[in-house]
Amino acid sequence: MGENAGADQVKKSLLQLSCHFTWSLFFEDADIPDLEMRISEQVEFLDIKGPVGMHNLLAYVRHLKGQNEEALQSLREAEALARREQLGKRSVVTWGNCAWVHYHMGSLAEAQSYLDKVEKTCKEFASPFRYRMECAEMHCEEGWALLKCGGQNYRRALACFTKALEAEPENPEYNTGYAVAAYRQDFDDNNISLGPLRKAVMLNPADPYIKVYLALKLQDTGDTDEAERHIEEALSSTSCQTYVFRYAAKYYRRKGCIDKALQLLRKALQTSPNSGYLHFQIGLCYRQQMIQLKTSRNTLSRRQGSMQEMAQLAICEFQKTVELRPTFDVVYVCMAEVHAEIHQYEEAEANFQIALNMQNLTGHRKQDIHLRYGRYQQFHQKSEDKAITHYLKGLKIEEKSYAWRKLLIALEKVAERRVQQNVRPVESISLLGLVHKLKGNMPEALLYYEKALRLTREMNPEF
Template sequence: MHVFSLITLHCCFQPWTLSWLSAEAMKSTISKNSLESSLRQLECHFKWDLQKQDVDLDDLEETIGDQIEFLMKANITNYNLLSYVCHLKNMNEEALRNLQKAEEEIKINHPHEIARRSLVTWGNYAWIYYYMERYEEAQTYVSKVENSCKKLSSTAQWKIQLPEIYAEQGWALLKFGGKYYKRAKNCFENALKSEPNNPEFNAGYAIAMYRLEDFSHRQYEDISQSLKPLKRAVELNPKDTFIMALLALKLQDFNKVNEGERYIEEAMQKTPDLPYLLRYAAKFYRRKGEVDKALEILKKALAVTPKSAFLHHQLGLCYRAKLFQLKRTTRYPPQDQVEELIQLSIFHFETATEQKTKFFSAHIDLAKMYAQAKRYEEAEERFQKAFQINILSYHDKQEFFYHYGNFQCNHMKSESEAIRYYTEGLKIEEDSYARNKCIEALKKLLERRIQGGLGDAADFGTLGLIHSLSGEKHEAIECYETAIALSPDNENYLSALCELRLSISS
């Protein structure tokens, strides 16, 4: 009877229990779906399409940590970005701790604007709690954002466009690399529409312009657009010595070395121990030819940030510059000095690549220095490592093809391989300094082969392509006609020739 009663009792309650569980599951699903819809409206790092495959997350985390330690400014944006990086690394508890630090910074620096200044932080909280499946807490922060937006704006609940949010997005985009620089520039432009004299927004805009020019490797006459914004940013905040250093380098680009040096010297008086200034000051003096002074500055900076890949790379460049200087000025340079400079350069390039495994330029420079030392197997291995980095831009790839083509031509003595790689760089249809160098090297090599009677159909066809890209249509036609005479059935040459003839006749 006792067992029967238990079974009866269980059977009686089972449908109700299942019904209750289904209702709760449905309620949870509805809640989660509505939460997802709200989350997509939040202006924060999770909305800004910052892809982890575009950066080295460990390096970015270290960079943000250094900036928090050394740059004398409110770190709200840094802690918010660091929380997002921690999330990308599956460290959500650490992400939450960084958001708490962002909140503390807001209370200290903006005690009368806590809601306005917390919107990005609260948005990040909501997303992180959502990914942790803590939906109630996520909803709490969604509601905080929604209520604050209603108070701050008379428009629709999410449609608040604050200049500081544009700026914060701009700073985050800058940190994620070259493909984001144009978007970063647009963000700072939007921020400046509301506050044209804001020093921080002007600094962000100037840096975005500088980075965009540097990233695109444009020719000399096209790299002047950041000069005015940099000067404006320095005028608005003369204490920002990092911006002063960038302005000095830009002035140096235009051979205004004395004016640039005045900014560097003034900046070094104001913040003599700031590693972010010292690294660019050293770059300025290396480019000026004062390599020993650059080395002195870099060693001082390295004592403050010994793990800086950037500093080790700059040290490697300095020792390489001394090596080339020695070879230029001495007919028979002492072999022991040559060996020492090569080894010092290799050491610092190797250290840079160990500290920052996806440091493309350091890998390329190390490969070139191995080649200088006639360590060709290691050079080949390093070139391949550089090309396998998974965050390369089109410009990086063009640079790889140019330098690897040089390696094949000058060290491996293989003209055919050099032609192959220069051509690969040429095929990437993005205008850049490296692509132009590929064209120059390829044209020189092909013309030498043809003049020496070694030119084949492929050589004439490639030279035809170069002339065509340079707008030299008649020369291109001549090359393609010769290529077809040597290889009558090649459809690519026939097609290119046909297009060129049509373009002339039309």
């Protein structure tokens, strides 16, 4: 009885900690191998950021895999680093994780000794809580952990860095975290990350990692000269090269310099051969080359042969990506679109279905999948009905994103054409009513709905 009561008491204390075990980090089990690899990469190659947080996250991931001994090894490395860099308050996260791992291993006394260390530090810094501190350093640690664990955590990561900045608005690390989180949330074209990225670069002038993010954002907004300058500065730095290469490659691919992009990606691949992100970017380069061939003036037979070849190279890279990152939804969609271009419709359909059936995606990701599947149905399968169904499904998701606006345009175009061609006029006119309603043009919407009603009456007088 005594032992159980002791375990319950320790568990009660553990739940009050602020650490990786209590932060509700969200990711799928299928993502664990890739996440572990990406954390290890960051420890090794992102040499401007203290790796203490990543050792902590690695420990948590290893615990989830049932490797508690290895988890403790990662935590010992984190402890040693924190001591060396005199990180004071941040050690509380490491000790909290140690307490949890020991508890899971059944070592209650060890768990309690780490809880005591946390309590002592909380007293030292006059925290009103027995086992945690509400401070900028803690918010920052939680922010980085959330950011590393993928899309469903980004909004909360942004909130953590916001809290950290309220305490220290000019802190370089908190500004970097906030800017990266804002960039990852910047899936609309309202450019919420531009200001934060500029500030982060100003506060971290020697950090090439944040410069490449700013360059990509400036490329989005059309400030190409300034973007180019930041890319060149980042590439001339010797730190974080693996990261600089992968983001600079994205910049050059979007600029249309595919050879330059591929050259950088292959360099990055030498140090990170199992990076799903790198294989995805290489696949996108081949896909772009395939699209360039499609519109080029080469003779038809030569063009088709080369297109097939590029398509196969792209598909091969996308397949490698999903082997490494099974829940990376956008890759299945890109792969499906390449299959469609070379008329492999069964494979295209299968990949679209994987993406359409994925759980736990954010609203704008789901909208993007419905948009692209709708286009596939409309232009490759010549099924406007199925296209309309998916445009409507995407629009039902109430998140006003870039994809949402694209869905609205796609639906409007197809409805207008159907009205002109007199295809199911009542339904098509009603769709235009809906489009105007969603745009916020109520008088226009009413006109269309009234027109649809009039037509219904003409067609069915008894109505």
